Amino acid sequence: MARPEVDDADAYSIDEFCKRHRISVQLFYKLKPQGLAPATFNVGTRVLVSKEAAARWRREREAASAAEAEIENT
Numbered sequence: 001m002a003r004p005e006v007d008d009a010d011a012y013s014i015d016e017f018c019k020r021h022r023i024s025v026q027l028f029y030k031l032k033p034q035g036l037a038p039a040t041f042n043v044g045t046r047v048l049v050s051k052e053a054a055a056r057w058r059r060e061r062e063a064a065s066a067a068e069a070e071i072e073n074t
Contacts, residue, residue, distance in 0.1 A: 011048040014040075021054070036061075 009016070017038070018025050031037040038049045038057035049057075 009051070011041075011050050012054065014047055014049070017049045017054060021058075 018028050039053040040047050
């Protein structure tokens with residue numbers, strides 16, 4: 001049985017999420033206590049990020065970056 005591609009996955013491991021978003025695992029865990037990491041959920045001992053949480057995280061990071069740029073331009 002072939003394993004589905006990560007792009008087609010409904011959830012990502014922390015490592016897969018980080019690779020897909022080109023951030024380090026260390027940065028992920030640095031962002032987590034700051035409330036800046038995506039929401040995660042557990043399945044047994046695995047920690048996963050849903051496709052929806054990843055999309056929400058990207059939108060939030062984009063909005064934060066745009067707000068910072070707006071402040072810098074005023």
